[in-house]
Amino acid sequence: MTIQWFPGHMAKAIRLIKESLNQVDVVIELVDARIPESSRNPVLDETVTDQPRVLVLMKPDMADPNVTKQWLQHYRDLGQTALTIDAKKNIGISELIAAVTELAEPKMEKLRKKGIQHRSVRAMIVGIPNVGKSTLINRLVGKNQATTGNKPGVTRKNQWLKVGKKLELLDTPGILWPKFEDQTVGLRLAATGAIKDERLDFSDVVLYLIRYMKEYYPKSLLERYKLQEEPEHDVGWFEEIGRKRGCLMGGGDIDFDATAELILREYRSEKLGRISLERPEQ
Numbered sequence: 001m002t003i004q005w006f007p008g009h010m011a012k013a014i015r016l017i018k019e020s021l022n023q024v025d026v027v028i029e030l031v032d033a034r035i036p037e038s039s040r041n042p043v044l045d046e047t048v049t050d051q052p053r054v055l056v057l058m059k060p061d062m063a064d065p066n067v068t069k070q071w072l073q074h075y076r077d078l079g080q081t082a083l084t085i086d087a088k089k090n091i092g093i094s095e096l097i098a099a100v101t102e103l104a105e106p107k108m109e110k111l112r113k114k115g116i117q118h119r120s121v122r123a124m125i126v127g128i129p130n131v132g133k134s135t136l137i138n139r140l141v142g143k144n145q146a147t148t149g150n151k152p153g154v155t156r157k158n159q160w161l162k163v164g165k166k167l168e169l170l171d172t173p174g175i176l177w178p179k180f181e182d183q184t185v186g187l188r189l190a191a192t193g194a195i196k197d198e199r200l201d202f203s204d205v206v207l208y209l210i211r212y213m214k215e216y217y218p219k220s221l222l223e224r225y226k227l228q229e230e231p232e233h234d235v236g237w238f239e240e241i242g243r244k245r246g247c248l249m250g251g252g253d254i255d256f257d258a259t260a261e262l263i264l265r266e267y268r269s270e271k272l273g274r275i276s277l278e279r280p281e282q
C-alpha cells in the first residue's frame with residue numbers, strides 16, 4: 001500500500017502557520033502520545049525558528065504509560081519542553097499553562113522593559129488532523145467563552161480566546177500535515193486514525209499492527225482473542241482471529257477485510273490495551 005499526501009496541502013498549511021506566527025509568543029505543538037515522532041512534521045522545525053515551543057503528547061490515556069515516560073525523558077534530554085495532556089479527562093492543563101508562561105517569560109520581560117506592562121502571553125496550537133486541537137482549545141478556554149474580538153495587527157479571520165487572565169490563544173489552530181515519505185510512518189498514522197479511512201487498505205495497516213504487537217505486546221493479542229498460542233505466520237493471526245470472531249465468508253473462508261476492520265476498530269477503541277506504536281530507541 002502506498003499512502004501519500006499532496007505537497008500542495010502541506011505548502012498551504014505551512015503558509016497559514018507562518019502568517020500567524022509573528023503574532024504569537026509561544027507555539028504549542030500537539031502530537032499523538034502513541035506515535036510522537038510519526039505524528040510530528042519536521043517542517044515545523046524550519047518554520048518555527050523564533051518562538052519557543054512546548055511539545056504536548058496528547059491522548060496519553062491510549063498510550064503505553066511506560067513508553068510515554070521514555071518519550072518525555074527523551075524530549076527533555078534533548079532540551080525540549082514536553083508534557084502530556086489527557087484532554088478527555090482534563091488532566092495536564094495547568095501544567096501546560098505554567099509551561100507556556102515560563103517559556104514566554106524572556107519575551108514578556110523585554111516587553112516590560114519597553115514599558116508594555118500588562119500584555120497577555122499569546123500562543124497558538126498546531127498539530128496534525130485529529131490529534132486533539134479543538135478538544136484542547138475547548139478545555140483551555142471553557143465552554144462559554146466569548147471571543148475577545150479582533151485586535152489591531154491581527155488578520156481578520158483570527159481571534160484571540162482568553163485562557164485565564166494572562167494567556168490568550170489564537171482561535172484557529174495550525175493544521176499540519178503528517179509527513180510520510182517513510183511508509184512505516186504512514187502505517188502508524190493510519191493505525192491511530194490520523195489518516196482518513198477511505199484512503200486505507202485495512203489489511204496492510206493491521207498486518208503492521210499485528211507485527212508490532214507480536215514483538216512488544218504479544219499477550220494483549222492472545223488474551224483479547226483468546227488464542228492458546230501465537231500463530232506461526234502473520235496471516236495465521238488473521239485466520240485465527242477471524243475464525244474466533246466469526247468473520248467468515250460463504251463457504252466458511254475467513255473474511256480478511258472484515259477481520260482487519262475488526263482488529264483496527266478494537267485497537268483504536270483501546271480494547272487491545274494501551275498500545276504505543278513507536279519507541280524512542282527506534
Ligand code: G4P
Pocket residue numbers: 058059060061062085086087088089127128129130131132133134135136
Ligand atoms: P483536531 O481538532 O486536532 O482535528 O482533533 P479533535 O479535537 O477533533 O479530536 C479528535 C478526537 O480525539 C476526538 O474524538 C477527541 O475526543 C479525541 N481526543 C482528544 N484529546 C484526547 C485525549 O487526550 N484522549 C483521548 N482518548 N481522546 C482525545 P472523536 O472520536 O472524534 O470524538 P468524541 O470521542 O469526542 O465524540
